Amino acid sequence: MNMQDNVPPESEQNLEAPAELAAALKASARRKVFVPPTLDEAILKAARAQLRRGRKPNVFRWPRWILWPALAGGCAAVALIAHLLAPRQFVREDLNHDGKVDILDSFALARELKHGGSLPAFLDVNGDGVVDDRDVNAIASQAVALGKDNRL
Protein backbone atom coordinates (compact mmCIF):
# COMPACT_ATOMS: atom_id res chain seq x y z
CA MET A 1 0.00 0.00 0.00
CA ASN A 2 1.40 3.42 -0.86
CA MET A 3 0.45 6.96 -0.08
CA GLN A 4 -2.04 6.99 -2.90
CA ASP A 5 -4.00 4.26 -1.18
CA ASN A 6 -5.22 6.62 1.49
CA VAL A 7 -8.54 8.11 0.52
CA PRO A 8 -10.06 10.72 2.76
CA PRO A 9 -13.58 9.69 3.82
CA GLU A 10 -15.11 12.79 2.23
CA SER A 11 -13.86 11.53 -1.13
CA GLU A 12 -15.86 8.33 -0.95
CA GLN A 13 -18.84 10.07 -2.48
CA ASN A 14 -16.70 10.46 -5.59
CA LEU A 15 -16.42 6.72 -6.06
CA GLU A 16 -19.51 6.60 -8.24
CA ALA A 17 -19.30 7.23 -11.95
CA PRO A 18 -21.95 9.10 -13.92
CA ALA A 19 -24.39 6.73 -15.62
CA GLU A 20 -23.18 7.78 -19.08
CA LEU A 21 -19.60 6.98 -18.19
CA ALA A 22 -20.54 3.59 -16.75
CA ALA A 23 -22.51 2.75 -19.89
CA ALA A 24 -19.64 3.85 -22.13
CA LEU A 25 -17.16 1.82 -20.12
CA LYS A 26 -19.36 -1.23 -20.47
CA ALA A 27 -19.70 -0.71 -24.19
CA SER A 28 -15.97 -0.26 -24.70
CA ALA A 29 -14.63 -2.93 -22.39
CA ARG A 30 -17.13 -5.71 -22.76
CA ARG A 31 -16.54 -7.60 -25.86
CA LYS A 32 -18.77 -10.44 -26.84
CA VAL A 33 -16.58 -13.37 -27.74
CA PHE A 34 -18.29 -16.13 -29.65
CA VAL A 35 -17.96 -19.42 -27.83
CA PRO A 36 -18.11 -22.35 -30.27
CA PRO A 37 -20.70 -25.02 -29.36
CA THR A 38 -17.93 -27.62 -29.52
CA LEU A 39 -16.17 -25.86 -26.63
CA ASP A 40 -19.41 -25.73 -24.66
CA GLU A 41 -19.85 -29.44 -25.21
CA ALA A 42 -16.27 -30.22 -24.22
CA ILE A 43 -16.65 -28.32 -20.96
CA LEU A 44 -20.03 -29.88 -20.18
CA LYS A 45 -18.71 -33.33 -20.98
CA ALA A 46 -15.81 -32.78 -18.57
CA ALA A 47 -18.31 -31.60 -15.98
CA ARG A 48 -20.42 -34.71 -16.34
CA ALA A 49 -17.37 -36.92 -15.94
CA GLN A 50 -16.01 -35.00 -12.96
CA LEU A 51 -19.31 -34.73 -11.10
CA ARG A 52 -20.19 -38.37 -11.70
CA ARG A 53 -16.80 -39.38 -10.38
CA GLY A 54 -17.39 -37.42 -7.22
CA ARG A 55 -20.97 -38.55 -6.77
CA LYS A 56 -21.31 -40.44 -3.54
CA PRO A 57 -23.61 -43.42 -3.30
CA ASN A 58 -26.81 -42.56 -1.51
CA VAL A 59 -26.26 -44.66 1.57
CA PHE A 60 -27.76 -44.18 4.98
CA ARG A 61 -25.29 -42.86 7.53
CA TRP A 62 -25.81 -43.31 11.20
CA PRO A 63 -25.56 -40.09 13.16
CA ARG A 64 -22.44 -39.89 15.32
CA TRP A 65 -24.32 -39.26 18.55
CA ILE A 66 -25.76 -42.75 18.35
CA LEU A 67 -22.34 -44.34 18.94
CA TRP A 68 -22.36 -44.26 22.77
CA PRO A 69 -25.96 -45.44 23.27
CA ALA A 70 -25.24 -48.20 20.75
CA LEU A 71 -22.11 -49.25 22.65
CA ALA A 72 -24.00 -49.28 25.94
CA GLY A 73 -26.80 -51.33 24.39
CA GLY A 74 -24.29 -53.74 22.91
CA CYS A 75 -22.61 -54.26 26.29
CA ALA A 76 -25.99 -54.87 27.93
CA ALA A 77 -26.89 -57.39 25.25
CA VAL A 78 -23.59 -59.22 25.69
CA ALA A 79 -24.08 -59.33 29.46
CA LEU A 80 -27.62 -60.67 29.06
CA ILE A 81 -26.54 -63.37 26.63
CA ALA A 82 -23.65 -64.40 28.92
CA HIS A 83 -26.05 -64.59 31.82
CA LEU A 84 -28.48 -66.75 29.88
CA LEU A 85 -25.78 -69.07 28.60
CA ALA A 86 -23.98 -69.46 31.94
CA PRO A 87 -24.55 -72.84 33.68
CA ARG A 88 -27.26 -72.46 36.27
CA GLN A 89 -26.55 -73.07 39.95
CA PHE A 90 -29.35 -74.88 41.70
CA VAL A 91 -29.88 -75.33 45.40
CA ARG A 92 -29.22 -78.79 46.62
CA GLU A 93 -32.88 -79.50 47.42
CA ASP A 94 -34.02 -78.55 43.90
CA LEU A 95 -33.57 -82.05 42.58
CA ASN A 96 -35.56 -81.66 39.39
CA HIS A 97 -33.78 -78.37 38.55
CA ASP A 98 -36.96 -76.42 37.91
CA GLY A 99 -35.72 -73.43 39.88
CA LYS A 100 -37.82 -73.97 43.00
CA VAL A 101 -37.93 -76.36 45.94
CA ASP A 102 -41.35 -77.96 46.14
CA ILE A 103 -43.07 -81.23 46.83
CA LEU A 104 -42.05 -82.52 43.40
CA ASP A 105 -38.42 -82.55 44.56
CA SER A 106 -39.28 -84.75 47.55
CA PHE A 107 -41.20 -87.06 45.20
CA ALA A 108 -38.14 -87.20 42.94
CA LEU A 109 -35.89 -88.25 45.84
CA ALA A 110 -38.45 -90.80 47.03
CA ARG A 111 -38.52 -92.27 43.56
CA GLU A 112 -34.71 -92.51 43.45
CA LEU A 113 -34.71 -94.24 46.85
CA LYS A 114 -37.38 -96.68 45.66
CA HIS A 115 -35.25 -97.60 42.64
CA GLY A 116 -32.36 -98.29 44.97
CA GLY A 117 -28.68 -98.19 44.07
CA SER A 118 -26.07 -95.79 45.32
CA LEU A 119 -27.18 -92.20 45.55
CA PRO A 120 -24.80 -89.22 45.43
CA ALA A 121 -23.85 -87.65 48.69
CA PHE A 122 -25.28 -84.26 47.77
CA LEU A 123 -28.76 -85.80 48.18
CA ASP A 124 -28.09 -85.97 51.91
CA VAL A 125 -30.24 -82.93 52.51
CA ASN A 126 -30.46 -83.15 56.30
CA GLY A 127 -26.74 -83.84 56.64
CA ASP A 128 -27.04 -86.97 58.76
CA GLY A 129 -24.56 -88.89 56.57
CA VAL A 130 -27.07 -91.11 54.77
CA VAL A 131 -29.56 -90.57 51.97
CA ASP A 132 -32.88 -91.94 53.09
CA ASP A 133 -36.56 -91.15 53.77
CA ARG A 134 -35.56 -88.48 56.26
CA ASP A 135 -34.10 -86.51 53.43
CA VAL A 136 -37.39 -86.90 51.54
CA ASN A 137 -39.21 -85.53 54.60
CA ALA A 138 -36.71 -82.71 54.97
CA ILE A 139 -37.34 -81.59 51.42
CA ALA A 140 -41.12 -81.92 51.88
CA SER A 141 -40.94 -79.86 55.08
CA GLN A 142 -38.93 -77.21 53.34
CA ALA A 143 -41.36 -77.22 50.43
CA VAL A 144 -44.43 -76.62 52.57
CA ALA A 145 -42.78 -74.22 55.06
CA LEU A 146 -44.26 -70.70 55.16
CA GLY A 147 -42.07 -67.99 53.70
CA LYS A 148 -41.27 -64.67 55.37
CA ASP A 149 -44.45 -63.21 53.94
CA ASN A 150 -46.46 -66.15 55.28
CA ARG A 151 -46.94 -67.59 51.82
CA LEU A 152 -46.18 -71.09 50.76
Next chain:
Amino acid sequence: MDAQKDSEKSLDTRTDLELIAAMNRGDDRAFEALYVRYRDWATSLAYRFTGDESLALDVLQETFLYFLKKFPGFKLTAELKTFLYPAVKNLSIAARRKAERHQSTEGELAVLENHPVETSTTASADDLSVVVASLSEEHREVLLLRFVDGLNLGEIAEAMGIPLGTVKSRLHNALTTLRKDPRTKTFFG
Protein backbone atom coordinates in the same frame (compact mmCIF):
# COMPACT_ATOMS: atom_id res chain seq x y z
CA MET B 1 -25.14 -25.52 -26.91
CA ASP B 2 -27.63 -23.53 -28.92
CA ALA B 3 -29.38 -20.33 -27.97
CA GLN B 4 -32.62 -22.06 -27.04
CA LYS B 5 -30.83 -24.40 -24.68
CA ASP B 6 -28.95 -21.43 -23.22
CA SER B 7 -32.17 -19.63 -22.46
CA GLU B 8 -33.63 -22.74 -20.86
CA LYS B 9 -30.66 -23.02 -18.53
CA SER B 10 -30.64 -19.34 -17.75
CA LEU B 11 -34.23 -19.74 -16.58
CA ASP B 12 -32.98 -21.88 -13.75
CA THR B 13 -34.06 -19.72 -10.83
CA ARG B 14 -31.91 -21.47 -8.25
CA THR B 15 -29.31 -19.28 -6.58
CA ASP B 16 -25.60 -19.88 -7.09
CA LEU B 17 -25.46 -21.43 -3.63
CA GLU B 18 -28.29 -23.84 -4.42
CA LEU B 19 -26.68 -24.80 -7.71
CA ILE B 20 -23.35 -25.43 -6.02
CA ALA B 21 -25.04 -27.56 -3.38
CA ALA B 22 -26.63 -29.57 -6.20
CA MET B 23 -23.23 -29.92 -7.90
CA ASN B 24 -21.79 -31.24 -4.66
CA ARG B 25 -24.42 -33.96 -4.91
CA GLY B 26 -23.25 -34.76 -8.44
CA ASP B 27 -25.89 -32.82 -10.40
CA ASP B 28 -24.28 -31.92 -13.75
CA ARG B 29 -27.34 -29.91 -14.86
CA ALA B 30 -26.64 -27.51 -12.00
CA PHE B 31 -23.17 -26.96 -13.44
CA GLU B 32 -24.70 -26.33 -16.85
CA ALA B 33 -26.91 -23.62 -15.37
CA LEU B 34 -23.93 -21.96 -13.67
CA TYR B 35 -21.87 -22.27 -16.82
CA VAL B 36 -24.51 -20.49 -18.87
CA ARG B 37 -24.83 -17.85 -16.18
CA TYR B 38 -21.09 -16.97 -16.08
CA ARG B 39 -19.70 -18.11 -19.43
CA ASP B 40 -20.02 -14.81 -21.27
CA TRP B 41 -18.74 -12.79 -18.34
CA ALA B 42 -15.72 -15.06 -17.94
CA THR B 43 -14.98 -15.01 -21.66
CA SER B 44 -15.25 -11.25 -21.84
CA LEU B 45 -13.01 -10.88 -18.80
CA ALA B 46 -10.47 -13.28 -20.25
CA TYR B 47 -10.48 -11.32 -23.47
CA ARG B 48 -9.92 -8.13 -21.52
CA PHE B 49 -6.79 -9.66 -19.98
CA THR B 50 -5.46 -11.48 -23.02
CA GLY B 51 -6.62 -9.33 -25.93
CA ASP B 52 -7.00 -12.46 -27.99
CA GLU B 53 -10.18 -14.37 -28.66
CA SER B 54 -8.47 -17.70 -29.00
CA LEU B 55 -6.61 -17.27 -25.72
CA ALA B 56 -9.81 -16.08 -24.06
CA LEU B 57 -11.55 -19.31 -25.07
CA ASP B 58 -8.65 -21.35 -23.70
CA VAL B 59 -8.91 -19.44 -20.45
CA LEU B 60 -12.66 -20.01 -20.36
CA GLN B 61 -12.15 -23.74 -20.61
CA GLU B 62 -9.35 -23.86 -18.07
CA THR B 63 -11.28 -21.69 -15.64
CA PHE B 64 -14.29 -23.96 -15.59
CA LEU B 65 -12.14 -27.08 -15.41
CA TYR B 66 -10.36 -25.55 -12.42
CA PHE B 67 -13.76 -24.78 -10.90
CA LEU B 68 -14.94 -28.36 -11.49
CA LYS B 69 -11.93 -29.84 -9.75
CA LYS B 70 -13.19 -28.28 -6.53
CA PHE B 71 -16.11 -30.74 -6.51
CA PRO B 72 -17.33 -32.47 -4.50
CA GLY B 73 -16.77 -30.50 -1.34
CA PHE B 74 -16.72 -26.96 -2.74
CA LYS B 75 -18.02 -24.29 -0.37
CA LEU B 76 -18.91 -20.88 -1.73
CA THR B 77 -18.15 -18.24 0.85
CA ALA B 78 -18.71 -15.17 -1.31
CA GLU B 79 -20.09 -14.30 -4.74
CA LEU B 80 -19.09 -16.79 -7.43
CA LYS B 81 -17.62 -13.94 -9.49
CA THR B 82 -15.16 -13.17 -6.73
CA PHE B 83 -14.08 -16.81 -6.79
CA LEU B 84 -13.82 -17.01 -10.57
CA TYR B 85 -12.16 -13.63 -11.07
CA PRO B 86 -8.68 -14.52 -9.74
CA ALA B 87 -8.79 -17.78 -11.69
CA VAL B 88 -9.62 -16.00 -14.95
CA LYS B 89 -6.99 -13.35 -14.28
CA ASN B 90 -4.19 -15.75 -13.40
CA LEU B 91 -4.97 -18.13 -16.23
CA SER B 92 -5.11 -15.19 -18.63
CA ILE B 93 -1.74 -13.92 -17.50
CA ALA B 94 -0.29 -17.41 -17.90
CA ALA B 95 -1.87 -17.75 -21.34
CA ARG B 96 -0.45 -14.40 -22.41
CA ARG B 97 3.02 -15.32 -21.22
CA LYS B 98 2.83 -18.61 -23.00
CA ALA B 99 1.72 -16.90 -26.19
CA GLU B 100 4.48 -14.35 -25.85
CA ARG B 101 7.07 -17.07 -25.66
CA HIS B 102 5.86 -18.34 -28.99
CA GLN B 103 6.27 -14.98 -30.69
CA SER B 104 9.45 -14.84 -32.69
CA THR B 105 9.91 -11.19 -33.45
CA GLU B 106 10.07 -8.10 -31.31
CA GLY B 107 7.37 -6.54 -33.37
CA GLU B 108 4.95 -9.29 -32.51
CA LEU B 109 5.94 -9.05 -28.85
CA ALA B 110 5.18 -5.38 -28.89
CA VAL B 111 1.68 -6.14 -30.09
CA LEU B 112 1.10 -8.43 -27.11
CA GLU B 113 2.52 -5.88 -24.70
CA ASN B 114 -0.27 -3.53 -25.63
CA HIS B 115 -3.12 -3.63 -23.22
CA PRO B 116 -5.92 -5.89 -24.33
CA VAL B 117 -8.56 -3.20 -24.04
CA GLU B 118 -9.03 -2.15 -27.59
CA THR B 119 -7.19 1.11 -28.11
CA SER B 120 -8.62 2.36 -31.30
CA THR B 121 -6.35 4.82 -32.99
CA THR B 122 -9.08 6.09 -35.18
CA ALA B 123 -10.21 9.59 -34.22
CA SER B 124 -12.13 10.33 -31.06
CA ALA B 125 -14.68 7.55 -31.31
CA ASP B 126 -12.89 5.58 -28.67
CA ASP B 127 -11.37 8.31 -26.55
CA LEU B 128 -12.61 6.63 -23.43
CA SER B 129 -10.81 3.40 -24.31
CA VAL B 130 -7.61 5.32 -24.89
CA VAL B 131 -7.80 7.08 -21.55
CA VAL B 132 -8.72 3.88 -19.74
CA ALA B 133 -5.83 2.12 -21.44
CA SER B 134 -3.49 4.85 -20.19
CA LEU B 135 -4.38 4.09 -16.57
CA SER B 136 -2.06 1.86 -14.62
CA GLU B 137 -3.13 -1.77 -14.70
CA GLU B 138 -4.20 -1.82 -11.07
CA HIS B 139 -6.33 1.31 -11.42
CA ARG B 140 -7.88 0.11 -14.66
CA GLU B 141 -8.66 -3.26 -13.12
CA VAL B 142 -10.59 -1.75 -10.24
CA LEU B 143 -12.43 0.67 -12.50
CA LEU B 144 -13.58 -2.08 -14.86
CA LEU B 145 -14.52 -4.48 -12.11
CA ARG B 146 -16.71 -1.79 -10.60
CA PHE B 147 -18.43 -0.37 -13.65
CA VAL B 148 -18.19 -3.12 -16.26
CA ASP B 149 -18.52 -6.24 -14.13
CA GLY B 150 -20.73 -4.61 -11.53
CA LEU B 151 -18.87 -5.85 -8.46
CA ASN B 152 -19.24 -3.82 -5.31
CA LEU B 153 -16.19 -2.52 -3.46
CA GLY B 154 -16.09 -5.40 -0.97
CA GLU B 155 -16.33 -7.97 -3.73
CA ILE B 156 -13.52 -6.26 -5.65
CA ALA B 157 -11.35 -6.33 -2.54
CA GLU B 158 -12.01 -10.05 -2.11
CA ALA B 159 -11.56 -10.89 -5.78
CA MET B 160 -8.26 -9.03 -5.99
CA GLY B 161 -7.08 -9.98 -2.53
CA ILE B 162 -6.42 -6.39 -1.47
CA PRO B 163 -7.77 -4.24 1.37
CA LEU B 164 -11.01 -2.34 0.91
CA GLY B 165 -9.19 0.97 1.45
CA THR B 166 -6.88 0.18 -1.42
CA VAL B 167 -9.84 -0.53 -3.68
CA LYS B 168 -11.37 2.82 -2.75
CA SER B 169 -8.18 4.74 -3.36
CA ARG B 170 -7.54 3.08 -6.71
CA LEU B 171 -11.09 3.72 -7.84
CA HIS B 172 -10.89 7.29 -6.62
CA ASN B 173 -7.65 7.88 -8.51
CA ALA B 174 -8.96 6.26 -11.67
CA LEU B 175 -12.09 8.41 -11.64
CA THR B 176 -10.05 11.50 -10.90
CA THR B 177 -7.90 10.80 -13.97
CA LEU B 178 -10.99 10.44 -16.14
CA ARG B 179 -12.50 13.57 -14.63
CA LYS B 180 -9.40 15.61 -15.40
CA ASP B 181 -8.64 14.27 -18.84
CA PRO B 182 -10.04 16.59 -21.52
CA ARG B 183 -11.14 13.60 -23.62
CA THR B 184 -13.36 12.18 -20.88
CA LYS B 185 -14.20 15.06 -18.57
CA THR B 186 -17.41 15.69 -20.49
CA PHE B 187 -18.86 12.56 -18.89
CA PHE B 188 -18.79 14.37 -15.57
CA GLY B 189 -20.87 17.29 -16.77
